[in-house]
Amino acid sequence: MGLAEIFWNTLRDILPIIAIIFGFQYLVIRKKIKHLLQVLTGFFMVWVGLSFFLVGLENALFPMGELMATQLTDGAFLPAMAEGAQRHWSDYYWVYFFAFTIGASTTIAEPSLIAVSIKAGEISGGTIDPLMLRISVALGMAFGITLGAWRIVMGWPLQWFVLGAYILVIVQTLRSPRAIIPLAFDSGGVTTSTITVPIIAALGLGLASTIPGRSPLMDGFGMIALACLFPIITVMGYAQLAQWRANRQRSEVNGTSAVSEE
Amino acid sequence: MELVFSLLRQLRDSIRDLAPVVLVIGFFQLVVIRQPLPDALALGDLILGLVFVVIGLTLFIKGLELGLFPLGEGLAKAFVQKGSLSWLLLFAFALGFGSTVAEPALIAVAARASEVVSQGGLIPSSLAAQQAFATTLRMVVALSVGTAVVVGVIRIFNGWPLHLMIISGYILVLVLTFIAPSEIIGIAYDSGGVTTSTITVPLVTALGVGLASAIKGRNPMLDGFGLIAFASVMPIIFVLLFGIFGLGLVTGDH
Numbered sequence: 001m002g003l004a005e006i007f008w009n010t011l012r013d014i015l016p017i018i019a020i021i022f023g024f025q026y027l028v029i030r031k032k033i034k035h036l037l038q039v040l041t042g043f044f045m046v047w048v049g050l051s052f053f054l055v056g057l058e059n060a061l062f063p064m065g066e067l068m069a070t071q072l073t074d075g076a077f078l079p080a081m082a083e084g085a086q087r088h089w090s091d092y093y094w095v096y097f098f099a100f101t102i103g104a105s106t107t108i109a110e111p112s113l114i115a116v117s118i119k120a121g122e123i124s125g126g127t128i129d130p131l132m133l134r135i136s137v138a139l140g141m142a143f144g145i146t147l148g149a150w151r152i153v154m155g156w157p158l159q160w161f162v163l164g165a166y167i168l169v170i171v172q173t174l175r176s177p178r179a180i181i182p183l184a185f186d187s188g189g190v191t192t193s194t195i196t197v198p199i200i201a202a203l204g205l206g207l208a209s210t211i212p213g214r215s216p217l218m219d220g221f222g223m224i225a226l227a228c229l230f231p232i233i234t235v236m237g238y239a240q241l242a243q244w245r246a247n248r249q250r251s252e253v254n255g256t257s258a259v260s261e262e
Numbered sequence: 263m264e265l266v267f268s269l270l271r272q273l274r275d276s277i278r279d280l281a282p283v284v285l286v287i288g289f290f291q292l293v294v295i296r297q298p299l300p301d302a303l304a305l306g307d308l309i310l311g312l313v314f315v316v317i318g319l320t321l322f323i324k325g326l327e328l329g330l331f332p333l334g335e336g337l338a339k340a341f342v343q344k345g346s347l348s349w350l351l352l353f354a355f356a357l358g359f360g361s362t363v364a365e366p367a368l369i370a371v372a373a374r375a376s377e378v379v380s381q382g383g384l385i386p387s388s389l390a391a392q393q394a395f396a397t398t399l400r401m402v403v404a405l406s407v408g409t410a411v412v413v414g415v416i417r418i419f420n421g422w423p424l425h426l427m428i429i430s431g432y433i434l435v436l437v438l439t440f441i442a443p444s445e446i447i448g449i450a451y452d453s454g455g456v457t458t459s460t461i462t463v464p465l466v467t468a469l470g471v472g473l474a475s476a477i478k479g480r481n482p483m484l485d486g487f488g489l490i491a492f493a494s495v496m497p498i499i500f501v502l503l504f505g506i507f508g509l510g511l512v513t514g515d516h
């Protein structure tokens with residue numbers, strides 16, 4: 001796609017939100033916009049920035065994700081195997097290691113996650129450690145992507161995994177401290193940033209098109225879904241652990257009387 | 263002058279966001295794979311593409327902070343104070359819809375999904391059919407996020423418990439999964455995670471927190487969040503429904 005076409009397409013993409021914001025502002029609220037010039041500059045930057053980003057995505061992020069998938073599943077790269085033998089899932093260990101590393105490394109330093117975890121630490125009154133919370137989210141994300149890669153290798157239906165994760169989430173939701181629940185659910189959404197999503201999508205589709213017997217359409221999607229679900233599970237798991245430890249400490253300090261009160 | 267400095271700060275942040283990806287892939291290329299790049303991929307093109315990603319992301323996020331975010335937050339506040347529920351709901355829907363249409367990750371993944379779906383023979387392999395599928399998919403997701411925000415706002419008003427509603431959403435997803443054509447399931451599940459990123463999260467969270475602080479007896483921490491949670495379940499439901507009822511309209515066979 002040419003640059004002009006991309007610019008034209010992204011203009012169409014951002015027109016609805018521009019129309020909505022200005023429409024509501026001038027027709028319903030009927031207040032003048034302060035710093036109109038600054039606002040217009042902002043919208044112009046959004047337009048140019050989005051166009052550049054999408055070009056870079058097509059030319060760098062997608063190809064890089066696909067290249068990794070192709071190279072890591074290449075017959076010459078994988079361990080040698082006997083003639084006519086079926087490949088064992090464990091032969092793809094570098095794929096899992098890559099999936100885990102990319103998930104953990106992109107999440108642990110995510111600025112929005114750092115902000116949210118500091119806030120959560122303040123609200124919890126010290127029972128939640130911001131760094132531990134970040135590590136839980138990163139581990140959940142990394143595990144979700146790794147599981148997604150393994151699922152593509154195995155060719156098992158995505159819905160089994162999602163069903164299992166849903167049941168875990170539901171059971172944990174009923175047992176977790178209530179204040180952590182919205183945070184846990186949102187942490188799933190926070191981790192999937194604009195840079196991570198294309199890389200993961202390309203990795204999944206690449207794996208599904210290079211591993212024998214898999215099709216991109218049936219097996220290639222689902223990594224993003226799992227990457228969003230598992231942080232919910234690990235964050236609630238960490239909150240439960242933190243609460244349990246806090247309770248135990250309190251009962252140790254207060255001696256046996258606290259235990260008998262409970 | 264101030265703009266230049268804040269742009270440079272954002273440039274640093276964008277580089278920091280991209281760094282782990284480049285470092286991990288670079289490590290694997292140099293230490294694990296140790297193969298030359300395929301001919302179709304020139305290193306120069308990749309680097310140029312990454313420069314485009316960093317510049318694009320920087321301008322995009324800074325532009326959002328200058329224009330869309332302050333306006334969106336101001337409007338959210340104004341509609342909460344206006345006291346008219348129907349206007350607030352209309353605004354909530356429009357905000358969710360509009361921000362999702364412009365979401366970069368969704369644009370990229372929908373385009374990729376349309377290629378895969380057309381290679382899989384589900385839709386004709388013409389470019390027009392692919393673009394139609396990608397646009398329809400994005401519109402379905404945008405409608406679902408709009409609906410999710412409306413449901414979330416109604417929930418904050420009535421103080422309904424979040425987890426019961428999310429669990430009902432999950433159950434609906436599972437029921438629909440059994441009925442939906444298996445080709446759409448992966449795309450549907452992924453669309454939930456794709457929508458909640460750069461534009462939608464800050465705008466929708468601002469609406470939720472503003473609303474929860476304005477209504478008596480609501481806790482911004484408990485009630486303000488959670489809009490995002492709806493916005494990541496509702497797209498799955500809508501795309502599955504689209505797979506059940508709407509796919510025939512796009513593919514051409516009824």
